[in-house]
Amino acid sequence: MKEQLVKFESEFSIDCVIFGFEAGELKILLIERKNEPFMDWLALPGDLVENDEGIEEAAERILHQLTGLHDVHMEQFHTFGAVNRHPRGRIITVAYYALIRIDSQRELKAGQFAKRALWHSVNDLPKLAFDHTEIFKTGFNKLRRRLSYQPIAYELLPEKFTLTQLQQLYEAILNKKLDKRNFRKKMLSYGFLKELDEKQKNVSFRAAKLYKFDRRKYSKIFQSEMGVDVDI
Amino acid sequence: MKEQLVKFESEFSIDCVIFGFEAGELKILLIERKNEPFMDWLALPGDLVENDEGIEEAAERILHQLTGLHDVHMEQFHTFGAVNRHPRGRIITVAYYALIRIDSQRELKAGQFAKRALWHSVNDLPKLAFDHTEIFKTGFNKLRRRLSYQPIAYELLPEKFTLTQLQQLYEAILNKKLDKRNFRKKMLSYGFLKELDEKQKNVSFRAAKLYKFDRRKYSKIFQSEMGVDVDI
DNA sequence: GCTTATTGTGTAAAAATTACACCAGTATAA
DNA sequence: TTATACTGGTGTAATTTTTACACAATAAGC
Known part of the structure; x- marks a missing residue:
């Protein structure tokens, strides 16, 4: 060489x-x-x-x-x-x-x-x-x-967020409108969103409930369900 | 420097x-x-x-x-x-x-x-x-x-293949058994498998029909349906 | 208290997925 | 030729998931 x-x-x-x-x-x-x-x-x-x-x-x-x-x-x-x-x-x-x-x-x-x-x-x-x-x-x-297969949205939102914010984020990433009722139903059905006893503040309209992402519940639910990245 | x-x-x-x-x-x-x-x-x-x-x-x-x-x-x-x-x-x-x-x-x-x-x-x-x-x-x-979102299996199979071969390949990659009837139903429903007038040869049992992957039909069907990789 | 803006909720139809068993056809051996 | 062994090919019903869609409840600002 x-x-x-x-x-x-x-x-x-x-x-x-x-x-x-x-x-x-x-x-x-x-x-x-x-x-x-x-x-x-x-x-x-x-x-x-x-x-x-x-x-x-x-x-x-x-x-x-x-x-x-x-x-x-x-x-x-x-x-x-x-x-x-x-x-x-x-x-x-x-x-x-x-x-x-x-x-x-x-x-x-x-x-x-x-x-x-x-x-x-x-x-x-x-x-x-x-x-x-x-x-x-x-x-x-x-x-x-x-x-579509990982809950990455939660890394972009503040710790406490409303479902509307979550939906806006999904819409921004996917670049399409989503149906409000179906979106909420789906997100809540996963079971890893924790409803807080708190509401939005300083908004000039009806304040929305705040939620946070429950990482513990998430990993319990999805430990091996998404199943693809398992070791061989 | x-x-x-x-x-x-x-x-x-x-x-x-x-x-x-x-x-x-x-x-x-x-x-x-x-x-x-x-x-x-x-x-x-x-x-x-x-x-x-x-x-x-x-x-x-x-x-x-x-x-x-x-x-x-x-x-x-x-x-x-x-x-x-x-x-x-x-x-x-x-x-x-x-x-x-x-x-x-x-x-x-x-x-x-x-x-x-x-x-x-x-x-x-x-x-x-x-x-x-x-x-x-x-x-x-x-x-x-x-x-799960691209028809890559066809690159691994010979040009003409049977549905059983296709299923075995999916099973080998995904590492799990699939139901024969459901698998065939699903694959055929996509519409990009072309049934040939030909059968397997040199097998010591009932010969299976051969199929081939129709790339043209595939791109027609999925031009933008899988929609995610579109340009911005 | 009226207006305005946003939250929060349910149901019915359609589509997709799952579970499941037996007869048909071909080669080989008896 | 008949029997055997093996694989190919097929349909339906139950369940789950996805979609489409509209209005009353709430809080702030005037």
Whole structure:
């Protein structure tokens, strides 16, 4: 094998599609790039992977740097490795998505390569830098599919939420209207929603009951019913 | 940024879980390693990705080198990047699965790093080299899940097949018995199975009707019904 | 107390899924 | 030729799940 001397540079990166839900809209976290290439464009947050770092760790690090959050469930969904996806040369990127509760109090840290970070609705996204539009679309599709067999919606909502909020979130992700009565019937039939003795506050109309997601009941019910991911 | 001089070596590889179906059993294609580490162990076929090669291309190349097949549908399912997954140092691997029709006539080429290649039932796999057991399990689970919303079984069967063969394949993948009458009713109700005027030959019992998968009808029926992977 | 906006609820029809058993056809052996 | 062994092929009823659909109850703001 011929030995070649090259400037060492990590050839992989992580890109993150970070979903949040606010004001009835599904949003993702984007950064505005400070440098070329794609200066001033919006892009998915991401970074190169360090040499002594696993890819899961790297994904968590990036999310933490941006939001200050720890222990958020992230899920890898695809790896993009077309030869020319990056003008700087061959960079393979592993894409993750995360679901977080948007807290408008929390300050977003843009990091050294970005002018700023912002929440942007998934509905009227402009063209993103690199192949990030494709990455986003792929991630959004995985999220949709996953919603049908995992209770991921609860990671996007505040701890206490109303059934209407839950329904709006499903509608935002699936991009279609759902029937209110059937939706509530179905959700309640699962048995892992816990009705609280509390109601919405500060609304100028009839306040709705609050619910929370009962993780314990969920795992009891679904320990092996969804049955597909069982070990072999 | 400090410039470091290092011997260049690709840091990614591709590993393939190649499924086939033969004698009522689901099998995968394995190689027996010729060199250390893990000499003589069974492993998934894989290789480093060349610098001027996209990851999809690399996956196709590996499959082609092994089986001589072209144009096989491959699907990426996960990327494994734990720091210590490979004793040689940091190697991130992108895993693909492929579904092929086992043709016992076709010779398998083991390639320069393997003593031989073989089909092995998924049911009594020994421990595989590196983290390949984990990779296999992950891929098998994805295959199962995918079976429920895509007609992938047809890629594993010969062009003409009986309903019993189709059912055995489903049973092998899902690892459970299915009811014959309900299974047939359901499959036929989809409308993309074409009944042929032909029967099984050389069997020592009543010969079954042969069917084939009608790809055209399938896409007509499911153009947007499965609706989830639509563009945004 | 009137208006306005949203919550919360039930039933009937249709569709999909499940459970279940026996006769028909072909090859082989007696 | 007859019997045997084996697999192919078929229908119905009960249950469960999904869908479609409309109005009274409640709270806030005026």
